[in-house]
Amino acid sequence: xxxxxxxxxxxxxxxxxxxxxxxxxxxxxxxxxxxxxxxxxxxxxxxxxxxxxxxxxxxxxxxxxxxxxxxxxxxxxxxxxxxxxxxxxxxxxxxxxxxxxxxxxxxxxxxxxxxxxxxxxxxxxxxxxxxxxxxxxxxxxxxxxxxxxxxxxxxxxxxxxxxxxxxxxxxxxxxxxxxxxxxxxxxxxxxxxxxxxxxxxxxxxxxxxxxxxxxxxxxxxxxxxxxxxxxxxxxxxxxxxxxx
Numbered sequence: 001x002x003x004x005x006x007x008x009x010x011x012x013x014x015x016x017x018x019x020x021x022x023x024x025x026x027x028x029x030x031x032x033x034x035x036x037x038x039x040x041x042x043x044x045x046x047x048x049x050x051x052x053x054x055x056x057x058x059x060x061x062x063x064x065x066x067x068x069x070x071x072x073x074x075x076x077x078x079x080x081x082x083x084x085x086x087x088x089x090x091x092x093x094x095x096x097x098x099x100x101x102x103x104x105x106x107x108x109x110x111x112x113x114x115x116x117x118x119x120x121x122x123x124x125x126x127x128x129x130x131x132x133x134x135x136x137x138x139x140x141x142x143x144x145x146x147x148x149x150x151x152x153x154x155x156x157x158x159x160x161x162x163x164x165x166x167x168x169x170x171x172x173x174x175x176x177x178x179x180x181x182x183x184x185x186x187x188x189x190x191x192x193x194x195x196x197x198x199x200x201x202x203x204x205x206x207x208x209x210x211x212x213x214x215x216x217x218x219x220x221x222x223x224x225x226x227x228x229x230x231x232x233x234x235x236x237x238x239x240x241x242x243x244x
Contacts, residue, residue: 005055005214012204012211013080018058021048022079024067026131026154029103029175029239030083030200033063043101043240044083046231047202051081051218066154068133074205081215085135086201095212097219099199099243100228105136107191108162108170108177115169118193122147129162129170131155135198136171143195173198175239199243 005013013019023044025033031042040061052059064070067084074082074093086096107128109115121128124146130137132151140149150167152158155176162170170177174190181188202219204211222228228242 003217006210009210009214010055010057012208013055013214014057015080018060019048019052019055020060020062020078020080021052022062022064022070022073022082022084023048024065024070024084025063026066026156027173027176028155028179029173029237030101041235043231043235043237046235047100047222047228048081048083050222050227051202051215054218066131066133067135071133074203077205080204080211082203083200084203085198086203087135087138087199089138090203093206094203095206095208096201096203097212097215099201100219100222101200101232101237101240102197102243103200103240104174104194105139105171105196105198106174106177106194108159108172108180108188109168109191111186111189113168115191118191118195121169121191121195126169127165127167129158129165129167131158131172134172136173136196139196140171171195173239175237178239200240 023031025031030044031040033040049059062079070082070084071090107121122144126147128147128149130149130151132153150161152161155172158170159180177190181190202215204215223242
C-alpha cells in the first residue's frame with residue numbers, strides 16, 4: 001500500500017480543497033461521459049476516485065473533448081491531475097507518472113481497401129484521419145515520412161472526416177476503432193498489429209514535486225495491489241492492458 005499522503009503533497013494536489021481531475025472524454029476506452037445515470041464512468045473515473053479517497057478530499061471531474069485540450073490547459077490552473085497519455089511533446093508543462101495502462105494504436109480502413117498491413121500505410125498519397133493532438137497524432141507526426149495526416153477535433157469528428165472525405169485510413173486506439181468496425185461490419189476492418197502503444201499515465205502541472213512523487217507511488221501500488229486489475233474487470237475495458 002502507498003504511504004499516507006504527505007501534507008505538502010496534499011496541498012499541491014488540492015490547493016482549492018478538492019482534487020480537480022482533467023479527463024479526456026473522447027477516449028471511450030477509458031471513460032464514458034454518461035454512464036446511464038448522468039454521471040461519467042470508466043477506468044479513469046475509478047482511478048481518480050481512489051486517488052481522491054486516499055487524499056481525503058472531494059473529487060471534481062473537469063471534462064475536455066480531446067487530449068490536446070487537456071494538455072493545453074496544464075498552464076491555466078484548470079486541473080490538479082490529468083489522465084492522458086504521456087508524450088515528450090506534453091512533458092514541457094506536465095510531469096507524468098509511469099504508464100498504468102497501455103492501449104494499442106492501429107488503423108481502421110474500408111473492407112475493400114488495398115491497405116492490408118501496417119507497412120502499407122506510410123506511402124505517398126495515403127491520407128490518414130487522426131484526432132488532433134492525440135498521443136498517436138504526436139507519434140505519427142514524428143514518424144511518418146510520406147502519408148498525410150488530416151486532423152479533426154476529437155475521435156468522433158475524426159471518424160466522420162474519414163467517412164465523408166473518403167480518406168484512406170483512420171488512426172486510433174484499438175478499443176475505440178473496434179466499435180466502428182463491429183458497428184458497420186463488414187464495411188470497415190482493423191489492421192493487425194499496431195504502430196504504437198499509447199502509454200496512459202497520470203500527470204501533474206510541473207512545479208508540484210511532492211504531488212508528482214506521491215503519484216508515482218500511487219500508480220505502482222495500483223498495479224501491484226490488484227486494484228487496477230479489478231477496475232479493468234468491472235469496467236469491461238477492451239483493447240488495453242496493465243503497463244509493465
